[in-house]
Amino acid sequence: MNKILSKKQFSEKVFSFIVEAPLIAKARRAGHFVIIRIDQRGERIPLTIADSDPVKGTITLVCQKIGVTSTRLCEMNEGDSILDIVGPLGKATEIRKFGTVVCAGGGVGVAPMLPIMKAMREAGNKVISILAGRTKELIILEEQVRAASDEVIIMTDDGSYGNKGLITNGIEMVISREHVDMCVTIGPAIMMKFVSLLTKKYDIPTIASLNTIMVDGTGMCGACRVTVDGQTKFVCVDGPEFDAHKVDFDEMLMRLGAYRDLEAEAMNRYLNQK
Amino acid sequence: MTAKERMQIERVKMNELDPEYRSHCIEEVNQGLTEEQARQEAQRCLGCKNPQCVQGCPVNISIPEFIAHIQEGQYLDAAAVLRRTSSLPAVCGRVCPQERQCESKCIHLKTGGKAVAIGYLERFVADYERNNGDGKVQRPSSNGIKIAVVGSGPCGLSFAGDMAKRGYEVSVFEALHEIGGVLKYGIPEFRLPNNIVDHEIGLLRQLGVTFNPDTIIGKTITVDQLKEMGYRAVFVASGAGLPNFMNINGENLIGVMSSNEYLTRVNLMGAARDEMDTPVLKGKRVAVIGGGNTAMDSARTAKRLGAEMVMIVYRRSEEEMPARLEEVKHAKEEGIDFHTLHNPIEYRGDEKGRVNEMLLQVMELGEPDASGRRKPVPVEGKTELVKVDMVIVSVGVSPNPIIPRTVEGLETSKKGTIVVNDDTLQSSIPTLFAGGDIVRGGATVILAMGDGRCAATAMHNAITKGEI
Numbered sequence: 001m002n003k004i005l006s007k008k009q010f011s012e013k014v015f016s017f018i019v020e021a022p023l024i025a026k027a028r029r030a031g032h033f034v035i036i037r038i039d040q041r042g043e044r045i046p047l048t049i050a051d052s053d054p055v056k057g058t059i060t061l062v063c064q065k066i067g068v069t070s071t072r073l074c075e076m077n078e079g080d081s082i083l084d085i086v087g088p089l090g091k092a093t094e095i096r097k098f099g100t101v102v103c104a105g106g107g108v109g110v111a112p113m114l115p116i117m118k119a120m121r122e123a124g125n126k127v128i129s130i131l132a133g134r135t136k137e138l139i140i141l142e143e144q145v146r147a148a149s150d151e152v153i154i155m156t157d158d159g160s161y162g163n164k165g166l167i168t169n170g171i172e173m174v175i176s177r178e179h180v181d182m183c184v185t186i187g188p189a190i191m192m193k194f195v196s197l198l199t200k201k202y203d204i205p206t207i208a209s210l211n212t213i214m215v216d217g218t219g220m221c222g223a224c225r226v227t228v229d230g231q232t233k234f235v236c237v238d239g240p241e242f243d244a245h246k247v248d249f250d251e252m253l254m255r256l257g258a259y260r261d262l263e264a265e266a267m268n269r270y271l272n273q274k
Numbered sequence: 275m276t277a278k279e280r281m282q283i284e285r286v287k288m289n290e291l292d293p294e295y296r297s298h299c300i301e302e303v304n305q306g307l308t309e310e311q312a313r314q315e316a317q318r319c320l321g322c323k324n325p326q327c328v329q330g331c332p333v334n335i336s337i338p339e340f341i342a343h344i345q346e347g348q349y350l351d352a353a354a355v356l357r358r359t360s361s362l363p364a365v366c367g368r369v370c371p372q373e374r375q376c377e378s379k380c381i382h383l384k385t386g387g388k389a390v391a392i393g394y395l396e397r398f399v400a401d402y403e404r405n406n407g408d409g410k411v412q413r414p415s416s417n418g419i420k421i422a423v424v425g426s427g428p429c430g431l432s433f434a435g436d437m438a439k440r441g442y443e444v445s446v447f448e449a450l451h452e453i454g455g456v457l458k459y460g461i462p463e464f465r466l467p468n469n470i471v472d473h474e475i476g477l478l479r480q481l482g483v484t485f486n487p488d489t490i491i492g493k494t495i496t497v498d499q500l501k502e503m504g505y506r507a508v509f510v511a512s513g514a515g516l517p518n519f520m521n522i523n524g525e526n527l528i529g530v531m532s533s534n535e536y537l538t539r540v541n542l543m544g545a546a547r548d549e550m551d552t553p554v555l556k557g558k559r560v561a562v563i564g565g566g567n568t569a570m571d572s573a574r575t576a577k578r579l580g581a582e583m584v585m586i587v588y589r590r591s592e593e594e595m596p597a598r599l600e601e602v603k604h605a606k607e608e609g610i611d612f613h614t615l616h617n618p619i620e621y622r623g624d625e626k627g628r629v630n631e632m633l634l635q636v637m638e639l640g641e642p643d644a645s646g647r648r649k650p651v652p653v654e655g656k657t658e659l660v661k662v663d664m665v666i667v668s669v670g671v672s673p674n675p676i677i678p679r680t681v682e683g684l685e686t687s688k689k690g691t692i693v694v695n696d697d698t699l700q701s702s703i704p705t706l707f708a709g710g711d712i713v714r715g716g717a718t719v720i721l722a723m724g725d726g727r728c729a730a731t732a733m734h735n736a737i738t739k740g741e742i
Binding site: 023024027037041042043044067068069072083084085086087088089215216218219220221222223225226227232234237251254255257258259262263266269 | 449450451459487488489490493494495496515516517519521525526527528529531532534535538539543548549550551552553554555626627674675676
């Protein structure tokens with residue numbers, strides 16, 4: 001049992017939780033994720049670790065309401081307990097001095113990006129963070145990102161905050177004025193696809209952290225498989241980070257839809273019950 | 275009773291649920307023997323002086339001895355004999371391929387008869403003990419030595435039991451939220467009910483074994499940290515976690531999945547039940563690729579989830595199928611089609627990326643290969659297109675890479691299995707022993723259990739001698 005010590009709302013559908021998980025808090029590094037099961041009925045879902053406090057024995061998880069389990073998690077409160085948390089899973093981010101690193105995060109993807117920004121900066125990189133969302137309300141963790149970056153660029157589709165435009169416009173702004181050695185991108189698959197296409201054009205090495213469907217998270221089921229450089233890889237044990245230029249994002253986007261109809265049905269059932 | 279009289283008794287038939295009824299529910303198919311049936315079947319055993327069946331058993335259960343107790347009606351004594359060598363008799367009685375082990379050596383076969391139903395009798399005794407025994411085991415006094423076990427499948431459980439009986443303080447670490455490994459996530463309820471596994475786990479708890487779910491050794495806690503925590507030695511039984519795929523076109527289409535994924539969703543996550551959050555696809559026309567027990571489990575599960583057509587696609591002929599005979603028989607009775615000597619070479623999908631067709635290559639048997647089985651070879655130009663909306667790939671598993679990747683200095687094979695001494699199961703790191711599928715690369719429950727026993731003895735000896 002992992003007690004929720006605090007809960008914060010970031011936007012309409014995005015919540016942040018500080019949860020007791022002492023062993024994971026000690027073992028985790030930037031890029032790692034956990035699998036949680038909120039209760040006996042819950043699905044096993046992967047969530048990236050946004051932060052941890054090894055002294056207090058806590059980790060920070062950020063979750064967006066998407067399916068039934070994530071919605072039910074977002075409805076949990078301080079004092080409630082998450083039944084199972086297992087991790088840290090996946091390979092940690094390769095952190096070293098690259099030079100100038102652009103961290104391009106969209107929506108809830110900014111949460112797992114935060115520890116990577118911090119670690120990249122500690123390793124001596126100049127970190128330029130680009131946060132993107134449809135509208136101002138969806139830009140999360142701005143303050144923490146500012147503290148962890150040398151520069152922050154905010155992009156909104158509707159121009160309600162920061163610059164009007166897509167994340168790729170923000171990256172291009174940086175590329176047009178200075179040399180970029182490395183790009184890290186985390187966000188919706190469609191966003192990472194376009195970030196990857198852009199940086200490929202400019203020949204900038206790019207890492208994408210993939211958020212596929214998973215069940216066990218330890219390599220056992222293969223639900224998370226993606227094609228990277230023509231080969232099938234398991235995101236849970238081979239990733240979650242891959243060379244973005246080699247990822248078959250179209251296939252990944254297709255596979256993310258595998259349970260869409262069933263999820264919609266389940267969501268309706270859940271809402272009707274309530 | 276004379277030997278001749280014993281030999282004239284017909285082999286008992288297992289009581290089974292009706293195929294039509296059972297293929298729509300998860301109730302256990304085999305209902306077990308009645309006491310009368312068990313005693314009559316036990317009379318068939320000639321009590322050979324040099325019993326070959328014992329040699330055929332990977333853990334050398336004293337078979338004529340336990341059967342003799344059944345003849346006398348002393349079922350708890352029979353159970354005690356089983357317990358001497360097997361930590362999970364109720365499981366083995368259900369899932370062992372007896373026709374290839376103990377029963378394949380039975381004297382009756384030499385005279386043209388049918389083997390004594392050793393597996394059924396084992397199950398009868400284990401079930402009798404579970405239902406009628408006092409359910410208590412004496413916890414031995416502790417020797418104060420802490421031992422860590424990685425993985426709670428049949429291998430880890432068997433090791434844990436043997437070490438706990440010797441007085442060690444055993445902690446089992448499991449990655450999943452349930453204890454039992456493949457017995458829980460893999461083998462379906464209709465073949466091995468979870469309460470049977472839970473009963474065995476309860477006995478281990480009484481012996482003082484502690485279980486730590488949601489803990490991945492190599493991730494949550496490293497092997498080095500276990501040492502710092504005071505564990506004298508580690509037994510790795512982390513299994514063959516990684517499902518194999520065939521690397522053919524269309525294998526990543528929606529609706530194509532590993533048997534591990536399918537069975538885990540249904541068995542571990544209860545995905546077929548409405549009240550559970552985990553979804554599972556319910557195909558109407560389902561192909562299962564492979565001929566092992568897991569393939570049969572997947573096919574029969576698909577049938578139970580409402581598939582109209584379920585087809586086993588296997589590249590060799592039925593004779594070479596690795597599945598237990600009983601699983602093949604049950605699958606056929608439940609209406610599963612067997613498409614042997616066919617091999618998928620491509621999957622095709624609709625505009626949403628959902629699989630809707632598979633292209634099969636017709637095969638024939640050629641010369642025997644390394645496994646001794648005749649090698650399947652493609653029949654030039656002969657293919658077949660089959661409409662499907664779900665494909666379950668069940669073509670074997672590879673070792674879980676987490677321990678091999680995270681323990682420095684651990685010798686592994688090219689295939690990723692942990693290299694161990696054949697007799698002691700000790701790895702290149704003296705305090706680390708390993709067994710089951712992480713060493714064998716994909717075997718059976720009973721071989722995994724045998725490894726657990728063997729490693730327990732060897733580790734105990736090494737500790738007693740002060741070597742580790």
